[in-house]
Amino acid sequence: MLLGGTISTPPASLRIRSTLNPQNAVTQSSQAAFPAAMQRQPPSYSISDEDLKSRGFLLRRTAEGLNLDQLNSVFVAVGFPRRDTAKIEVALEHTDALLWVEYEKTRRPVAFARATGDGVFNAIIWDVVVDPSFQSCGLGKAVIERLIEDLQAKGICNIALYSEPRVLGFYRPLGFVSDPDGIKGMVFIRKQRNKK
């Protein structure tokens, strides 16, 4: 069975297990007014979608309506380099899942996170940012919790990220473990040219 051509139907024994969230079956009264477009009940988050909405924060799961220049500004505000928006667009097109928070009043992104991967086994979370003016009120947590849930709903079990030392304390309570079993995150360090 060569890749690149059509893949023949696998035998029944190889059928993939359902990736539906088992909590689908649970109906919560507080979710009674849940929009029809959503296909499953979300699990309990630290802050519910409704709470966020009541504070003027809208959750977005696609790049539609996301102003990349404004996103870039948030990146810069937290200390990331300003990146080419054309490149950001390419990156978002090849992103498995993303989540951003739109501040209703200004219609601007105030929190963002995305994940890349192979769509079945592994995902890595990148570019987790919260606008400094909106930090410390649960938006980062809200974004990560939901991104993880979305990845899990796709059946992805291996979710990883690279964390700066000072935010290890942010990720740990969310369920992240550093160096499990001694596994180390490693990065290729390109040799830099010696400036003449």
Next chain:
Amino acid sequence: SRKVKSLRLRANFWESIRSGFVKNNNSTQLVEPPSIVDDEEETEPLLPVEFTLVERTLQDGLIEEIIFSSGGEIDVYDLQGLCDKVGWPRRPLVKLAAALKNSYMVATLHSVMKSSSDSVSDSSEGDNGQKQKEKKLIGMARATSDHAFNATIWDVLVDPEYQGQGLGKALVEKLVRALLQRDIGNISLFADSQVVDFYQNLGFEADPEGIKGMFWYPK
């Protein structure tokens, strides 16, 4: 000398990939430096998609060619067989196929056996079909990527019968070079403790600037 690393450039490089958030009182805006390429990389010709890594003569006049390819042509049954050989737990074939399809780059090592008499008859025009060359998958590595900034290498494996010959090193080295030539600035991976040294020798650094790899509820 290429050994000198500009610390400031390195800091900027790392800024571009960290996934945390920081209260930044610094009004200085960082601008991503243009793609800084090593002398060697700039003058080196682009890696062809497929090329011979090693060619050696075995006993009985057989010639073995080890071929590297970043073209991603791989039989998923062969891959599963290879995963079995290295003792990895089985994964559903359909998922394996999907993972390969969704990978930005799949690099493979194949061993091709031919008898020395083949090379004589190959010289004749158009006369190529006499013997089915035995082509065996002996190594693989793949990378996922957002096609712009980051790539992560997964599933590096070499047939145990072919280990200890520098093939794993070559596999990763060529994959990295192919990624760099596509202008992917950040190449990362997660290494089991016993292979950290292996990757260090290939230019990877663990926990650069204290940045830690983290997993969500790992098993």
